[in-house]
Amino acid sequence: MTAVLEVHDLSVAFGGIRAVDGVSFAAERNAITTIIGPNGAGKSTLFNLVSGLIPPDGGRVVLDGVDRTGEPPHLMQRAGLGRSFQITNLFFELTVFENLRLAAQRLENPMRFLLPVGRSDCALTRVDELIARFSLAEKTSELAGALSHGEQRRLEIAVALAAQPSVLLLDEPTQGMSHADTADTSKLIRGLAKDVTILLIEHDIGVVMDISDRIVVMHQGKKLAEGAPSTVRNDPAVKAAYFGHA
Amino acid sequence: MTDVFEYIQFVLAPQMITGLALGVAVVLVAIGLTIIFGLLDVINMAHGEFYAVGAYVALALGTSGVSFWLLLIIVPLIMIPIGYIVERGLIQRVFNMPDRHVTTLLLTFGLGLVVEEALKVVFGPNTQRPATPIPGAIEVMGIILPTYRLFLIAVGFAIVAAVAIVVNKTRLGALVRAAAFDRNMAASLGVPVSLVFAGTFAFGVALAGLAGVLLAPIYSVFPTMGRDFVFLAFTVVIVGGMGSISGAVVAGLLITQVQAISSLIVSPVWSDPIVFSIMVLVLVVRPQGLFGRLGHA
Amino acid sequence: MRDNVTAAPVVDRLALAMRASHVLVAIFVVAGLVFATVGVAMKDTFFLRLATEALIFAGLALSVDILLGYSGLLSLGQALYFGLGAYVAAVVLKEIPSFWVAMGAALVASLVVSILAGLIANRVRGVYFALVTFGLAQVAAKAVYNTRALGASDGMIGVPIVPIDLGVATVMSNSPAGFFLFTLAFIVVLYAISAYLLDTPFGRVLLAIRANERRVPSLGYSTRNARLAAYVLAAVVAALSGALYPMLRGFVSPELLFFTTSGNAVITVVTGGVGTLAGALYGSVILTVLKSVIGSMTEHHLIVIGLLFMVTVIFLPKGLMGFIRPSIERLIGGGSR
Numbered sequence: 057m058t059a060v061l062e063v064h065d066l067s068v069a070f071g072g073i074r075a076v077d078g079v080s081f082a083a084e085r086n087a088i089t090t091i092i093g094p095n096g097a098g099k100s101t102l103f104n105l106v107s108g109l110i111p112p113d114g115g116r117v118v119l120d121g122v123d124r125t126g127e128p129p130h131l132m133q134r135a136g137l138g139r140s141f142q143i144t145n146l147f148f149e150l151t152v153f154e155n156l157r158l159a160a161q162r163l164e165n166p167m168r169f170l171l172p173v174g175r176s177d178c179a180l181t182r183v184d185e186l187i188a189r190f191s192l193a194e195k196t197s198e199l200a201g202a203l204s205h206g207e208q209r210r211l212e213i214a215v216a217l218a219a220q221p222s223v224l225l226l227d228e229p230t231q232g233m234s235h236a237d238t239a240d241t242s243k244l245i246r247g248l249a250k251d252v253t254i255l256l257i258e259h260d261i262g263v264v265m266d267i268s269d270r271i272v273v274m275h276q277g278k279k280l281a282e283g284a285p286s287t288v289r290n291d292p293a294v295k296a297a298y299f300g301h302a
Numbered sequence: 303m304t305d306v307f308e309y310i311q312f313v314l315a316p317q318m319i320t321g322l323a324l325g326v327a328v329v330l331v332a333i334g335l336t337i338i339f340g341l342l343d344v345i346n347m348a349h350g351e352f353y354a355v356g357a358y359v360a361l362a363l364g365t366s367g368v369s370f371w372l373l374l375i376i377v378p379l380i381m382i383p384i385g386y387i388v389e390r391g392l393i394q395r396v397f398n399m400p401d402r403h404v405t406t407l408l409l410t411f412g413l414g415l416v417v418e419e420a421l422k423v424v425f426g427p428n429t430q431r432p433a434t435p436i437p438g439a440i441e442v443m444g445i446i447l448p449t450y451r452l453f454l455i456a457v458g459f460a461i462v463a464a465v466a467i468v469v470n471k472t473r474l475g476a477l478v479r480a481a482a483f484d485r486n487m488a489a490s491l492g493v494p495v496s497l498v499f500a501g502t503f504a505f506g507v508a509l510a511g512l513a514g515v516l517l518a519p520i521y522s523v524f525p526t527m528g529r530d531f532v533f534l535a536f537t538v539v540i541v542g543g544m545g546s547i548s549g550a551v552v553a554g555l556l557i558t559q560v561q562a563i564s565s566l567i568v569s570p571v572w573s574d575p576i577v578f579s580i581m582v583l584v585l586v587v588r589p590q591g592l593f594g595r596l597g598h599a
Numbered sequence: 600m601r602d603n604v605t606a607a608p609v610v611d612r613l614a615l616a617m618r619a620s621h622v623l624v625a626i627f628v629v630a631g632l633v634f635a636t637v638g639v640a641m642k643d644t645f646f647l648r649l650a651t652e653a654l655i656f657a658g659l660a661l662s663v664d665i666l667l668g669y670s671g672l673l674s675l676g677q678a679l680y681f682g683l684g685a686y687v688a689a690v691v692l693k694e695i696p697s698f699w700v701a702m703g704a705a706l707v708a709s710l711v712v713s714i715l716a717g718l719i720a721n722r723v724r725g726v727y728f729a730l731v732t733f734g735l736a737q738v739a740a741k742a743v744y745n746t747r748a749l750g751a752s753d754g755m756i757g758v759p760i761v762p763i764d765l766g767v768a769t770v771m772s773n774s775p776a777g778f779f780l781f782t783l784a785f786i787v788v789l790y791a792i793s794a795y796l797l798d799t800p801f802g803r804v805l806l807a808i809r810a811n812e813r814r815v816p817s818l819g820y821s822t823r824n825a826r827l828a829a830y831v832l833a834a835v836v837a838a839l840s841g842a843l844y845p846m847l848r849g850f851v852s853p854e855l856l857f858f859t860t861s862g863n864a865v866i867t868v869v870t871g872g873v874g875t876l877a878g879a880l881y882g883s884v885i886l887t888v889l890k891s892v893i894g895s896m897t898e899h900h901l902i903v904i905g906l907l908f909m910v911t912v913i914f915l916p917k918g919l920m921g922f923i924r925p926s927i928e929r930l931i932g933g934g935s936r
Binding site: 107108109128129130133134138139141145146147148149150151153154157158159161162164168169170171172173174176179197215216219 | 611612613614795796798799800801802803804806807810811813814815816817818819820821822
């Protein structure tokens, strides 16, 4: 197994608070690496550092063997990093179809950037695939803002995946979902890992133990532990910090 | 050496004092603008027209015999219900539409057009000038200064100080700041948010009207007076930081001094481009302005 | 006519809306041709020239709509580019009476100025963008107003009549019907270019910025570049429209750069319908008609215009096109992508 994404000693501080403090880990190809930790552990900040939304104070982000520390989000995306957001972040006044096409547009030959959208064949083919895979066929012409919460969360993942990234960052994809939806979504994510390396933030510990290949535990900005689900589950330090008892 | 002193005494100092009077005037208008933005998130493009309405009401009442001192109280009292109605009847209609900034800006822009044209219909297009309420001049260190301008500077500072105290130190001000910070939270704590909003808007409008009364004897009264003046006030608000009272005061005094001195050194015709360039520069370098925003620390 | 619901095709609302705009512009052109025919038959000059002016200002409104309707940026200073085009064309025409040289100069000037100004203006967004564009236009307006070489407050008169050589025919800029038809064609070409560009992946990125700017970078697009491109496109459209102004009127004046001009363009777009492009054309004609009809009754026509504008903002936030276009969409509608 090879690491697609490597994070070395990544740090950032906001007003003296070390939100992320010297975190290192690697995400292996076609595996699901899950970041867990209590609220305020710095998980979403870590995602923002990796995806270029926040420039780090120190450390390195290496994607596919290339050091991309501090590159802005649109260049990180072009380098093969897709991400979803914890709070649903879609184009609510555009249709599901248009959300997906916008996201898939990157796959198109850049020469077609100034040709009518109707001629973006690669993008349109990709949109059809995504619609089928994420069971959104009934909703393509609806505005994203009119979807149910569960559907929006699904679309959020589809949008992040549209441009065929090599690494997919999913920030609490099952947040606010019903039990049934959560189960479906975790199955879906497991299936995605066949084609893409996944870095996941997840609170539902059942989902975490079920689908993760590797778990990174964060606490107060630092990495507390790392390992296979079974190892992490029995780690006393993790139990103390995360599960609230030693 | 004496040349320098004479320059200061007869050219620079009077120019700066005139600039200071203009500065105080602009600050009065800008404070209303900045409070309305800070609290309601509304760019009131009609603010200059409220200033003009204040001046015209003062002119009309003044010619029918009401004393200037009484006008200082009556005109703001007349403006308050006008502002209240505009906020309740117009602003609130579009307040929750998407893109509040643009929508309210467009609406108040339309309102400004209508008011300006209405003033032309009612009072005619000509420039009128009320008599100076305090005639004469005072000599200070050999500099001759019109008494009314000195009065304006003093009264202006007093009003600004009073507003700052009300907003920052009183319970009423605390309600306003709470509503500005988080209207939902304030509402759930029992702050009558819609009354606070309309009241604040009316207060800003009343301040503009009061500025109209005070400035009419110096800058004359004409239908487009508001449009010309409000551009300067907007610049002050932007440079000072939208929603900041102290920012408006500092920026207002600073910019009018730049204007006054650049008129001397460069040429009066270039003072406007200089002032607008400052505005653009501040927006680009420090979009939040020199000071923060009301209720947002 | 009923929609074909059984097949449940993907309705691309954006493409459909754009097609509806095309239909409305086609109707607009037909109306323009009828108007020109009637005008020529009645040997009219006044109304043809008034209509030509309306079309020129429609170009300015189009440029405001490219910014406001597609990338969500309200410009309160688009007159800067309209006036730039007009002044550059006037200066060039007085030296070299060639239409194409004048247009080329306006194009180059607007490209240069808008790239520089765009780098400044695009550092901020929302209200601040509106105020920066306003400030930049004010600086330019006051500078022109004070520059003797450009005629200062009087503007420049005596712009010569130019022949417009179109290859197949030559139109004189003082021919009422000829120049009207030319301007109509010119504005429709500007519309077509804008509509084309906004229907490409580039245009969709702009729409995405309007809908949710913060999400766009993680789709792999630099919002700064896209916004600058939209800004430059809008500037060029405004400048090329403005360049026609001195050809029609024979003069330019600093008023072309003033806030009133920018404000009128905003009123035009909002009345016509933001984000429709066709609305800019209809809005400009409607406002011109209103101004001349009400203006013939009272000199205070701005009261009526202002009230109408306020009513539009409150009750018809999508403007006239928002009212009409959905029915056109239903007529041509329902098709696949």
